[in-house]
Amino acid sequence: MTAAALRIGLRSRRVLPGFGLTMGTTLTYVALVVLLPLAALLLKSAEIGPDGFLRLVTGERALAAFQVTLTAAAFATAFNAAYGLLMAWVLVRYEFAGKRILDALMDIPFALPTAVAGVALTALYAANGWFGQLFEMAGLKIVYTVTGVALAMAFTSAPFVVRTVQPVLESLQPDIEEASATLGAYPGVIFRRVIYPVIFPAHLTGCALAFARSLGEFGAVIFIAGNLPFKTEIVSLLVFIRLEEYDYAAASAIAVVLLATAFAVLLATNALQALAQRHARKG
Amino acid sequence: MSDVASPPIAAHRSRAVPRLLIGLGVVLTLAFVAMPVAVIFAQALSKGLAVYRANVLAPDTLHAIYLTVVIAVVVVPVNMLFGLAAAWLITRFAFPGRKLLVTLIELPFSISPIVAGVIYLLLYGAQGLLGPFLEAHDIRIMFALPGMMLVTLFVTSPFVARELIPLMQVQGADQEEAAVTLGASGWQTFWRVTLPNIRWALLYGAVLCTARAIGEFGAVSVVSGNVRGETNTLPLHVELLYHDYNAVGAFAAATTLTLIALVTLVLKALLERRLERR
Numbered sequence: 001m002t003a004a005a006l007r008i009g010l011r012s013r014r015v016l017p018g019f020g021l022t023m024g025t026t027l028t029y030v031a032l033v034v035l036l037p038l039a040a041l042l043l044k045s046a047e048i049g050p051d052g053f054l055r056l057v058t059g060e061r062a063l064a065a066f067q068v069t070l071t072a073a074a075f076a077t078a079f080n081a082a083y084g085l086l087m088a089w090v091l092v093r094y095e096f097a098g099k100r101i102l103d104a105l106m107d108i109p110f111a112l113p114t115a116v117a118g119v120a121l122t123a124l125y126a127a128n129g130w131f132g133q134l135f136e137m138a139g140l141k142i143v144y145t146v147t148g149v150a151l152a153m154a155f156t157s158a159p160f161v162v163r164t165v166q167p168v169l170e171s172l173q174p175d176i177e178e179a180s181a182t183l184g185a186y187p188g189v190i191f192r193r194v195i196y197p198v199i200f201p202a203h204l205t206g207c208a209l210a211f212a213r214s215l216g217e218f219g220a221v222i223f224i225a226g227n228l229p230f231k232t233e234i235v236s237l238l239v240f241i242r243l244e245e246y247d248y249a250a251a252s253a254i255a256v257v258l259l260a261t262a263f264a265v266l267l268a269t270n271a272l273q274a275l276a277q278r279h280a281r282k283g
Numbered sequence: 284m285s286d287v288a289s290p291p292i293a294a295h296r297s298r299a300v301p302r303l304l305i306g307l308g309v310v311l312t313l314a315f316v317a318m319p320v321a322v323i324f325a326q327a328l329s330k331g332l333a334v335y336r337a338n339v340l341a342p343d344t345l346h347a348i349y350l351t352v353v354i355a356v357v358v359v360p361v362n363m364l365f366g367l368a369a370a371w372l373i374t375r376f377a378f379p380g381r382k383l384l385v386t387l388i389e390l391p392f393s394i395s396p397i398v399a400g401v402i403y404l405l406l407y408g409a410q411g412l413l414g415p416f417l418e419a420h421d422i423r424i425m426f427a428l429p430g431m432m433l434v435t436l437f438v439t440s441p442f443v444a445r446e447l448i449p450l451m452q453v454q455g456a457d458q459e460e461a462a463v464t465l466g467a468s469g470w471q472t473f474w475r476v477t478l479p480n481i482r483w484a485l486l487y488g489a490v491l492c493t494a495r496a497i498g499e500f501g502a503v504s505v506v507s508g509n510v511r512g513e514t515n516t517l518p519l520h521v522e523l524l525y526h527d528y529n530a531v532g533a534f535a536a537a538t539t540l541t542l543i544a545l546v547t548l549v550l551k552a553l554l555e556r557r558l559e560r561r
Contacts, residue, residue, distance in 0.1 A: 015460045017469035022372035029365045030387050033437050037402035040412045044405045083311060090308040094301050102309060104552050108316050111544040111551075113498025114396075115518040116537045119525050120319035123326050123534070130322065131314070158316065187300065216395025219500035219518070223525065236397035236501065243401065243505060248410055255401045262393050 041259070045252045056253040064230040065238045066257075072146050072221075072234070073214035076153035080210045083154075084161020085203060091162070092169040109158045114219025121152055122223045144226030149234060152221045153214035160213065161206035168202040169195075201276040208269035212262045323541050327534035338535035343512050347520035348539065350428070354516065355496040358435045362492050363485065366443025371477075374451040375459070385448070389441045396438060400505025403434050426508030431516065434502040439495045443488035450484045450558075451477075487554040494547040498540060 045053060056062065091103050109117065125132045125142040135142055142148045172195065180190050196203075218236040225232040235258055242251035328335050338344065369388055373381060391399065405411045407424040417424060424430045458480070462472040478485075500518040507514045515523060517540055524533035 015463055016375050016456060016472070017463070018371055018473075019376050022368040023376075023378075025365070025368040026372050026384070026388075029368075029440075030384070033433075033440055034387060034390055037399075037406045037437065040406035041398075041402040043412065083315070086304065087308050087312065090304050094305055096305050098309075100552075102312060104548055105312055105316055107548055107551065108320060108544070111494055111498075111547045112320070113500060113518045113521075113540045113544070115500040115521050116323065116498070116540050116544075117319060119521060119530075119533055119537060120323045123530070124319055124322045130318070155315070155319070212393055216398065218395065218397050223522075236395050239397050239401060240505065243404065248405065248408075251401055252405060255398045258395055259398050262395065266393055 041252055041255060044248065045256045048249050048253055052249065053253050053256075056250045057257050059250075061229055061233070062235075062238060062250075062254055065233050065235045065254075068146055068149065068232060069215060069235045072150040072153055073211055075147075075150040076157060076214045077207050077211040079150075079154045080158055080161045081203070081207050083158065084206055084210075085165060087162045088165035088169055088199075092166060106159055106162050109156050114156055114217070115223075117155055118152060118220040118223035121148075121155060121220065125151065125224065143224055144228070144232060146232060148224040148226075149221050149232055152224045153217050156217050156220045157210035157213040160210040161203065164202045164206035164209065165199055168199050172198060201273045204272055204276065205269055208265055212265045215261055215265070216258060320541060320545075323534055323537050326530060327538045329534075330531050334531060335535050335538075338532045339539065341532065343515070344517075344520060344532075344536050344539075346512050347515045347517045347536070350431075350515065351497055351517040353428070354432050354435050355493055357432055358439060358496045359489055359493050361436060362440055363443050363489055365440060366445075366447055366488055367485070369444040370447035370451050370481075371473075373448055375456050388444050391437055391439075392441050392445075396499065396501030397505060399434055399437055399502040403430060403437070403502075403506055407433070425506055426510075427514060430506040431503050431514065434506050435496050435499055438499050438502050439492045442492035442495065443485065446484045446488035446491070447481055450481055454480055483554055483557045487551070487558065490547055490550050490554065494544065497543055 048056065087106060091099065091106075112120075122143055123129050125135065125148060127133070127136050127141070127143065129143075132142060140147070142151060176194050177190055180194050181187075185193070216236060218234075218240070221234050222237055225234060225237070227233050227237055235254060239251050239254050239258065242248075242254065327338070369384075373385060404425060407413055407417060407430060409418065409425070411425075424433070458476050459472050462476045463469070467475070498518055499516075500522070503516055504519055504522070507516070507519060509515060509519055509523065511523065517536060521533050521536045521540070524530075524536060
């Protein structure tokens with residue numbers, strides 16, 4: 001290596017200007033916009049003290065809200081686990097007319113404002129709505145029930161599973177599949193034993209993202225839920241109600257639990273993902 | 284796929300399964316995802332075009348549109364600048380704590396909109412950390428436009444950075460380093476080398492950021508105070524009309540938001556195709 005090349009090589013890490021400017025801008029912004037408000041929440045809920053905190057988050061109404069939210073989010077995620085996997089498979093593996101449009105439709109739930117999704121779903125599944133009538137005939141009530149809450153959560157979190165599984169499925173090499181097909185494995189077996197293990201980490205991540213989003217969903221749910229305390233009241237609505245009652249202690253305590261749950265879900269997913277990847281590598 | 288399929292494999296690959304799966308996917312997506320969009324227009328137009336027109340052009344609705352646009356016009360450029368600075372920092376320099384910084388930048392995505400509203404209320408509200416100070420200086424942030432802008436800033440802050448970081452990582456710094464080594468200034472390098480390379484991703488991030496800024500509901504509803512004709516954005520106005528039992532009005536206002544969402548989807552598809560081609 002010549003002296004000049006060596007010098008460039010040594011300097012290359014800091015050849016580009018702007019370190020101070022971008023570091024300053026980014027840190028200031030993150031500190032002011034993200035960290036400072038989060039610190040306010042933690043400080044305010046620390047003021048309540050551990051006993052008060054526990055009392056506020058284990059109140060009967062709060063517990064019921066947690067139960068409704070977790071149940072509905074679990075059903076919504078189960079639906080999306082299946083629906084998302086189906087759509088990722090169909091969009092990656094098959095060619096058919098209108099595929100591009102179908103692919104674009106998948107993003108509607110992210111693009112549509114949640115409040116708009118909320119009023120639309122309520123109109124659609126109400127007893128006199130286009131779909132509500134059909135379900136009514138089958139004896140199923142959706143609006144103002146936990147089913148409705150789950151439906152709204154499923155709608156707003158639908159793209160997560162599709163969009164995380166799709167790229168992994170696309171990058172899958174066909175050789176192992178072809179080998180197992182040549183050896184006489186049935187398509188179902190190939191999917192279960194060859195394909196699914198590879199997309200499993202992505203599938204899990206998509207489901208976790210969908211679940212975390214469902215736990216915090218507000219706009220889409222409040223219209224279809226009917227918001228009956230102990231029956232269809234979700235956690236984020238309870239936080240909102242406590243705020244309107246100027247009960248900031250209760251609102252911040254419940255908000256802390258909501259925040260912690262979302263983080264726990266994401267951390268657990270990261271851990272599971274790392275585990276799945278290590279397992280896959282071992283083969 | 285393989286052309287050497289022996290008879291038993293060909294039997295496995297009947298066309299029934301793909302057809303069934305495609306059919307199921309199309310029907311489910313139309314019913315589950317597309318139908319809610321159709322119902323918005325059906326409801327908005329259910330009393331005829333004249334009523335629809337009157338509803339869309341009602342003064343309170345127009346004011347809500349105006350306020351929504353004002354918020355987006357302020358928030359989106361700020362988050363574009365933040366995204367550019369963050370992406371430049373993270374992809375062009377090595378420093379300790381880089382991964383942590385990326386996590387912090389993406390943090391707002393995993394926070395419920397209601398919680399986002401609450402944390403700002405606990406900072407700037409009357410009972411918040413800075414409440415006494417703000418009151419003493421007669422500065423009003425909560426239940427007013429500044430608060431609505433701040434929470435929207437928070438909720439949409441990761442969008443641009445999240446699009447730019449992976450792209451700039453893949454592109455590497457070679458071209459920029461060459462430009463600087465040849466004597467270009469930092470800004471010249473940015474405008475002539477970096478920006479042309481990332482403009483579509485920047486625009487893509489900005490489109491997603493705009494859509495979310497316009498549509499944000501939960502966080503804004505905590506800090507807005509919902510004063511009709513004053514601090515009501517378009518999504519909040521939809522809720523207000525809906526609870527006023529003015530369903531046709533609510534759906535009329537919702538069509539404006541739905542059209543914006545559909546335009547976003549088209550732009551997104553076009554930009555994605557551009558990004559793929561690169």
